[in-house]
Amino acid sequence: MFGYHKHRGGPRGGHYGMHAMFGRHARQAWGEAMAEAGGARRRRMFDGGELRLVLLKLIEEQERHGYDLIRALEERTGGAYAPSPGVVYPTLTLLDDMGLIEARQAEGAKKLFGITEAGTAHLAERAEEVAAIFARLDAVGAERNRGDARPVRRAMGNLRQVLQDRIMGQELSPEQLHAIADAIDEAAKKVERL
Numbered sequence: 001m002f003g004y005h006k007h008r009g010g011p012r013g014g015h016y017g018m019h020a021m022f023g024r025h026a027r028q029a030w031g032e033a034m035a036e037a038g039g040a041r042r043r044r045m046f047d048g049g050e051l052r053l054v055l056l057k058l059i060e061e062q063e064r065h066g067y068d069l070i071r072a073l074e075e076r077t078g079g080a081y082a083p084s085p086g087v088v089y090p091t092l093t094l095l096d097d098m099g100l101i102e103a104r105q106a107e108g109a110k111k112l113f114g115i116t117e118a119g120t121a122h123l124a125e126r127a128e129e130v131a132a133i134f135a136r137l138d139a140v141g142a143e144r145n146r147g148d149a150r151p152v153r154r155a156m157g158n159l160r161q162v163l164q165d166r167i168m169g170q171e172l173s174p175e176q177l178h179a180i181a182d183a184i185d186e187a188a189k190k191v192e193r194l
Contacts, residue, residue: 078144
């Protein structure tokens with residue numbers, strides 16, 4: 001999609017696409033940012049009736065209201081997925097109509113839902129499917145928590161910039177260069193020990 005585009009006058013008079021303008025690391029960071037911004041929206045988290053099973057299982061664990069269900073899924077996936085109220089509340093209505101959940105005491109204006117015997121039986125019949133869905137959710141959460149290295153990338157960029165400014169900006173003595181190398185080596189040792 002982005003490549004070298006030669007226009008009138010060759011490289012000096014023309015323009016370059018993204019690959020020529022930016023280094024590999026900038027392109028990689030761009031790709032990661034785009035994946036973070038749009039990845040969850042492009043892929044559907046659940047197929048068919050999977051969301052019904054997930055909500056039913058969460059309600060089996062404890063009585064919940066709609067917002068609590070949204071928050072529980074967001075926490076479980078490390079913030080990668082939070083269903084919209086426009087999906088959750090109609091699904092709760094459907095589960096209620098199917099007799100799998102029922103409204104219990106109200107918590108202010110929020111309706112708390114509990115599971116019925118029919119709902120417990122339904123989950124038992126689909127236990128393997130439910131376990132597989134929750135394993136997938138947990139994997140998304142683990143990957144999100146492991147992959148959120150933005151603070152590290154920021155610190156690495158900061159170090160790179162400081163080094164370029166110091167080394168390129170002025171003549172440094174051999175002692176200063178060794179001191180910089182020692183500081184970097186010491187930081188590397190500390191990271192290794194973490």
